[in-house]
Amino acid sequence: MTMIPPGSVIGMLGAGQLGRMTALAAARLGYKVHVFAPEGMDSSCGQVVASHTQAGWHDRRALSRFADDVAVVTLEWENVPTETVEFLSRHVAVHPGAAVLAVAQERLAEKNFANGLGLGTAPFRAVDSVAALKQAVAELGVPAILKSNRMGYDGKGQVRIAADTDLAAAWAALGTDMAVLEGFVDFACEVSVIVARGHDGQMAAYPVVENRHKDGILDTSTVPANVSDDVAAEATRTALALTEALGVIGLLAVEMFVTRDGRVLVNEMAPRPHNSGHWTIEFAETSQFEQLVRAVCGLPLGSTRLRAPCVMTNLIGSDADNWPALVAEPGARLHLYGKGEAKAGRKMGHVTRPA
Incomplete structure (x- = not known):
């Protein structure tokens, strides 16, 4: 591929904070x-870009005009409809492509893809009805987690299943026609690895990150992860294998469980910049963006x-109101996303500190 030179226009699908930081x-x-x-x-990304098209994902006239104005297209949200990406791909290069999104958008596809490469996951069953849920619970046992097959993130689209859970009510609460029941995993920690892959197949993996969640939302990412060298090597190998097999051009973030006996299990993957990689802005030689x-x-x-060990902390909802203290804190690197109302559970920014 011929390099796209500076001065060119990059198309970005999605207008959130990941797009904002990529644009910067x-x-x-x-x-x-x-x-x-x-x-x-006035979206987080829209505030800092040269051009903005506000239109629906299936507006082909607007998509055609957009494609004519850009040299290449990427995305900051993996749930852009694959039909949109396929249409744009007939006019301009889009990375990652629709085939990658087709896997990343569905939990079942992700898990089957990983298993097909010989990579471990939590035990799981496809669930499309109350009857199927009852059968899956009988096979996997409890506790377990029922997750929507598509669109779930930050703890949304999930229901915990215990011995006394009303399964019909749980299925109705999820509000979907396809889900995944995941069996219990006795994990010691959760880690993630972000891999970049270029047009020539060259890959570069970032150090393994240890992630802690609060109320289903990422709270902190610590680098390097407090895991053994063998676990770190296996997590990195897993992320590289998925990136290569998917043929990603761009980034792939892979979230994994580390079990108490040292196994690494694939949980989720996202072909875009990732919350657990925000630390790279100040503490890696090259940021993920x-x-x-x-x-x-x-x-x-x-x-x-x-460059140095560090901890990234998300600012969720009213956490961002503490910005005067954070901006005055020696060594703290504050990032605010330009969002308006600080709603509960909404990512308003992050702060990264030396560990």
Whole structure:
């Protein structure tokens, strides 16, 4: 592939904070970003980009105009309809492509893909009815977690199943026609690895990150993870294998469970920048956002070396109201996403500190 030179326009599908931070990284390298999303210009990403198209994902006239204005397209949200990506791909290169999204958008597809590569996951069953849920619970036991097959994130689209759970009520609460029941995993911690892959197949993995959640939402990411060298090597191998097998151009974030006996199990993957990689802005040689720009534009990948141990903390809802103290705190790196109302559970920003 011929490198896309600085001064070109990168198309961004999605208008959230991941797009915002990617646009800022692109600007530092001399690129402009044109965002396409149903949200308006006051979105987190829309506030910092050169151009903005507000339109629905299936508006082909708007998509055609968007494609004509950009040199390449990437995304900050993996749930963009695959039909949208397929349509754009007939006019301009889109990374990652629809085939990658088809796997990443569905939990069942993710787990089957990982298992097909010989990679472990939690035990699971497909569930499409109350009867199927009862059968799955009988096979996997309790406790277990019932998750929607599509669109679940930050603890949404999940119901915990215990011995006394009303299964019919749990199925109705999920409000879906396809779900996954995941069996219990006695894990010691959760980790993630972000891998970048270029057009030439070159890959670069960031250090293994240890993640802690609160109320189903990522709370902190600590680098390096407090795991053995063998576990770190297996987590990295797993993420590299998935990235290569999917043929990702751009980024793939892989979240994994580490069991108490040292096994690494794939939980979820996302072909985009990831919350657990925000620390890379200050504490890696190349941020995940710059790495995405490099990968999709055909530039050489940057170094993923960790500059110093660190901890990234999400600012959820009213946590962001503490910005005066955070901006005055020595060593703290504060990022606010330009969002309006600080709703409960809404990611308003993050702060990264030396560990």
